[in-house]
Amino acid sequence: GAVVSQHPSWVICKSGTSVKIECRSLDFQATTMFWYRQFPKQSLMLMATSNEGSKATYEQGVEKDKFLINHASLTLSTLTVTSAHPEDSSFYICSASLTTLNTGELFFGEGSRLTVL
Amino acid sequence: QKEVEQNSGPLSVPEGAIASLNCTYSDRGSQSFFWYRQYSGKSPELIMSIYSNGDKEDGRFTAQLNKASQYVSLLIRDSQPSDSATYLCAVQPQGAQKLVFGQGTRLTINP
Numbered sequence: 001g002a003v004v005s006q007h008p009s010w011v012i013c014k015s016g017t018s019v020k021i022e023c024r025s026l027d028f029q030a031t032t033m034f035w036y037r038q039f040p041k042q043s044l045m046l047m048a049t050s051n052e053g054s055k056a057t058y059e060q061g062v063e064k065d066k067f068l069i070n071h072a073s074l075t076l077s078t079l080t081v082t083s084a085h086p087e088d089s090s091f092y093i094c095s096a097s098l099t100t101l102n103t104g105e106l107f108f109g110e111g112s113r114l115t116v117l
Numbered sequence: 118q119k120e121v122e123q124n125s126g127p128l129s130v131p132e133g134a135i136a137s138l139n140c141t142y143s144d145r146g147s148q149s150f151f152w153y154r155q156y157s158g159k160s161p162e163l164i165m166s167i168y169s170n171g172d173k174e175d176g177r178f179t180a181q182l183n184k185a186s187q188y189v190s191l192l193i194r195d196s197q198p199s200d201s202a203t204y205l206c207a208v209q210p211q212g213a214q215k216l217v218f219g220q221g222t223r224l225t226i227n228p
Contacts, residue, residue, distance in 0.1 A: 032214055034214075034215055034216075036218075042220065043205065043218045043219060043220040043221050044161070044205065044218045045218075046215055046216075046217070049214065049215055093160050093161075097214065103149065103166065103168075104148075104149035104151070104166075104209040104214075104216065105149075105151065105163060105166055106151075106163075106207075106216055107163075108160040108161050108162070109160060110159075110160055111159070111160040113158075
């Protein structure tokens with residue numbers, strides 16, 4: 001299967017700072033990547049769809065100015081949590097699909113656990 | 118009504134028995150359906166995908182899809198303690214690239 005890698009796997013930051021999370025497709029090109037967030041004991045909630053070379057599409061209720069997404073190449077998408085606050089502490093997971101297969105199957109990165117103090 | 122619904126559990130099954138997980142979805146036009154397994158603190162991993170009505174078997178896992186009733190299920194035969202995890206049902210709505218996930222069912226296999 002396709003490999004998606006995320007970095008960092010965990011990060012602790014102070015309130016008010018910004019944190020960048022990277023998501024890379026290692027052995028395929030991903031024109032579309034998806035960013036999910038998961039709070040403890042809850043399911044994955046889609047935050048935004050990241051499209052290479054264009055603006056991301058955000059889900060309702062997700063602040064685009066707070067969660068900045070950049071998809072500058074076919075193998076890299078980044079999520080920046082700006083001015084992080086304790087309520088942003090969560091498990092952030094990126095995923096990508098093999099668009100050549102068009103099966104809808106998503107391959108997930110390892111996830112990044114963010115703790116805001 | 119949630120787009121994808123699952124019983125959150127916990128579901129306890131003795132080792133060696135069959136575990137049955139169910140999921141319903143609201144978008145009748147959905148075409149692609151997936152079951153993911155998620156261990157605590159880890160990201161989801163794909164278990165099964167199913168696209169047409171009926172059963173699809175892969176080893177100890179069988180996915181069942183009934184589009185008329187808008188439900189999809191996962192059966193795990195000969196359950197093992199290593200199967201203990203949260204199982205997420207995911208559906209691709211019609212015309213969308215994204216997947217919508219259910220809240221997950223926490224499964225515990227008791228030795």
